[in-house]
Amino acid sequence: MSALTRTVTVPALAEGRSDGHVGQVRQFSGLIARELLKTFRNPWVIAITLVQPFMWLAFFGGMMSGLPTSELDTFLLHAPPGTSYLAFLLPGVLSTGMLSVGMFGAMSSIQDKRFGFMKRILITPTSKATVYLAKALGSAMRGLVQIPVMLCAAAAFGVRLQGSPLGWAAWVAGLVCLGLGFSAFFLAITATSTDWQTPGVIANFITMPLMFASGAMFPTSIYPGWMRSIADVNPVGYSAQLSRSVLTFGQFSGSDALYLGYLALFAATMIVLGTFLASRYLKAE
Amino acid sequence: MTTSPAIATESLSKNYGKLVAVDRVSFAVPSGSVFGLLGPNGAGKTTIIKLLTGLSEMTSGSATVAGFDVGRDPMHVKQRVGWVASEVILDDDLSGWQNLWLQAQLQRLDDWQGRAEQLLEYFELATRRKEKVGTYSTGMRKRLEIALALLHQPEVIFLDEPTIGLDPNVRHMLWDLIEGVNTQFGVTMLLTSHYIEEADALCDRVAIIDHGRFVAIGTPDELKRRVKEDFIELETSEAVTPDRLAAIPGVTRVENEGRSWVLRVTSAEEVLPHLFQALRTDEIRRINVEKPSLETVFRDITGRRLEAAGSDVQDFRKFYVNMRRARR
Numbered sequence: 001m002s003a004l005t006r007t008v009t010v011p012a013l014a015e016g017r018s019d020g021h022v023g024q025v026r027q028f029s030g031l032i033a034r035e036l037l038k039t040f041r042n043p044w045v046i047a048i049t050l051v052q053p054f055m056w057l058a059f060f061g062g063m064m065s066g067l068p069t070s071e072l073d074t075f076l077l078h079a080p081p082g083t084s085y086l087a088f089l090l091p092g093v094l095s096t097g098m099l100s101v102g103m104f105g106a107m108s109s110i111q112d113k114r115f116g117f118m119k120r121i122l123i124t125p126t127s128k129a130t131v132y133l134a135k136a137l138g139s140a141m142r143g144l145v146q147i148p149v150m151l152c153a154a155a156a157f158g159v160r161l162q163g164s165p166l167g168w169a170a171w172v173a174g175l176v177c178l179g180l181g182f183s184a185f186f187l188a189i190t191a192t193s194t195d196w197q198t199p200g201v202i203a204n205f206i207t208m209p210l211m212f213a214s215g216a217m218f219p220t221s222i223y224p225g226w227m228r229s230i231a232d233v234n235p236v237g238y239s240a241q242l243s244r245s246v247l248t249f250g251q252f253s254g255s256d257a258l259y260l261g262y263l264a265l266f267a268a269t270m271i272v273l274g275t276f277l278a279s280r281y282l283k284a285e
Numbered sequence: 286m287t288t289s290p291a292i293a294t295e296s297l298s299k300n301y302g303k304l305v306a307v308d309r310v311s312f313a314v315p316s317g318s319v320f321g322l323l324g325p326n327g328a329g330k331t332t333i334i335k336l337l338t339g340l341s342e343m344t345s346g347s348a349t350v351a352g353f354d355v356g357r358d359p360m361h362v363k364q365r366v367g368w369v370a371s372e373v374i375l376d377d378d379l380s381g382w383q384n385l386w387l388q389a390q391l392q393r394l395d396d397w398q399g400r401a402e403q404l405l406e407y408f409e410l411a412t413r414r415k416e417k418v419g420t421y422s423t424g425m426r427k428r429l430e431i432a433l434a435l436l437h438q439p440e441v442i443f444l445d446e447p448t449i450g451l452d453p454n455v456r457h458m459l460w461d462l463i464e465g466v467n468t469q470f471g472v473t474m475l476l477t478s479h480y481i482e483e484a485d486a487l488c489d490r491v492a493i494i495d496h497g498r499f500v501a502i503g504t505p506d507e508l509k510r511r512v513k514e515d516f517i518e519l520e521t522s523e524a525v526t527p528d529r530l531a532a533i534p535g536v537t538r539v540e541n542e543g544r545s546w547v548l549r550v551t552s553a554e555e556v557l558p559h560l561f562q563a564l565r566t567d568e569i570r571r572i573n574v575e576k577p578s579l580e581t582v583f584r585d586i587t588g589r590r591l592e593a594a595g596s597d598v599q600d601f602r603k604f605y606v607n608m609r610r611a612r613r
Contacts, residue, residue, distance in 0.1 A: 016395060017392070019393070023393035030386075030389075034376065034379070116374040122340060123339075123363060124388070124391035125363040
């Protein structure tokens with residue numbers, strides 16, 4: 001490549017830039033689109049995101065479904081007679097799946113720092129808060145990919161799904177809030193980190209207590225008192241409750257609206273806190 | 286008529302804890318010129334770029350880039366600067382066009398497509414625009430990176446070791462390109478390098494930097510004129526003593542450097558015949574003559590070779606370990 005074409009006249013920009021909020025929205029949407037493009041260009045990421053909750057449903061759900069129906073009816077307590085354990089488990093698995101979404105979001109951020117792409121972003125007039133929010137929303141959106149596949153898998157396992165359009169909208173909104181909250185949390189505590197292992201270590205540390213002390217797998221009524229206390233504030237539990245009301249029991253009551261409100265509050269708190277931390281401490285490398 | 290410089294710093298400093306990475310650096314770069322920072326690895330060149338682009342906060346001093354104060358108006362500065370990294374930084378999962386699109390989004394550009402297309406044509410990447418960047422050759426990736434840096438019409442481009450690790454053919458192609466971009470686009474450039482010939486070939490002015498401080502600044506010719514002597518490097522048998530070398534006519538100084546000698550001489554052409562008379566051929570294992578160059582300037586000022594200084598880097602790893610500790 002020795003002779004470059006030097007005769008080309010490169011035009012000046014015709015109009016210039018979008019300032020203020022329009023410009024920020026452009027940066028934000030560009031970064032989210034990049035996250036999604038990268039996700040869908042990497043089949044392994046999609047496969048793992050999809051397979052992980054599916055395996056819970058297949059192995060754990062399959063094993064528990066083998067219990068005698070009378071035992072299950074007693075175990076599931078307030079569930080309508082004949083409710084399968086899979087129908088009980090599905091909403092819980094979809095909720096706990098959002099925990100790993102946060103971890104993937106943080107790993108994507110660390111990858112950008114290690115390969116220098118965070119420098120490329122931050123050397124443009126893009127604020128750290130915009131980068132942070134785009135990462136959080138991008139990874140939450142990635143988590144939603146598992147929903148349709150899980151629903152199809154559940155239907156294949158013979159689960160009959162209930163619910164009204166309003167209930168389903170509330171359920172999806174709840175999952176988005178949960179995913180956003182955990183993405184925001186993971187991204188905030190890894191804002192200064194470039195260590196691949198950090199998100200995994202944090203995920204290992206918090207996933208088990210949040211998953212089991214949530215009512216996602218079993219009714220909280222069988223928990224000891226201390227675990228029930230954790231479940232009372234655990235957003236995974238509220239998301240599982242909301243999902244179960246809508247998908248398994250076909251209801252969307254006032255208490256379910258409160259659950260949704262709690263999840264929205266969790267997401268908002270994490271985002272505000274995370275934005276504050278990221279705008280000060282997010283490192284370029 | 287005077288025009289304000291594209292880059293100006295006043296006592297610019299950056300400390301990482303007790304470690305001084307940049308030490309009271311002051312310089313000005315006129316608009317449209319190419320300014321080089323020449324020094325070994327770890328000398329503080331990249332840190333200066335980070336400070337001037339707002340990626341890192343200065344400890345003290347001040348700097349303006351494209352007329353804006355870096356400390357007070359970093360976003361205005363970032364709208365007006367482009368950056369080419371030492372390691373190619375592109376999103377390999379995206380195509381060339383998608384990388385340009387993302388850059389346009391981040392720079393908040395309204396009407397960028399025409400310019401992007403022309404830049405791809407200029408850099409001879411138009412036919413590969415839809416292919417993933419991961420499939421590009423190193424030279425193509427570098428060219429795309431320069432196109433990204435130019436997309437938003439920056440007033441200043443920072444090139445951080447732009448040809449490090451590239452083979453000579455690609456390196457010379459990039460030199461050609463950098464010169465072309467400077468003249469055709471009228472962009473001010475600040476480039477860092479530890480390649481003497483690169484700074485010599487591309488820069489209007491050069492600052493030699495060592496341990497975070499500017500030790501010399503001027504045009505390459507001015508700097509070379511500072512050194513009035515030639516250098517002769519010798520590797521000899523053990524029988525050769527400093528006294529024998531010092532006695533050779535025209536030798537002004539004898540320095541011992543490991544197993545070899547460095548002779549400062551008035552003129553290599555005049556001294557070499559005397560040297561071959563004074564030493565037997567079997568006593569000379571290697572001989573190397575250096576005429577005044579930026580390398581000899583660095584050596585004259587610091588007493589070290591640029592390459593050797595880069596390899597020891599004053600405990601390069603230790604530097605970064607300390608830097609990370611200081612950040613915590």
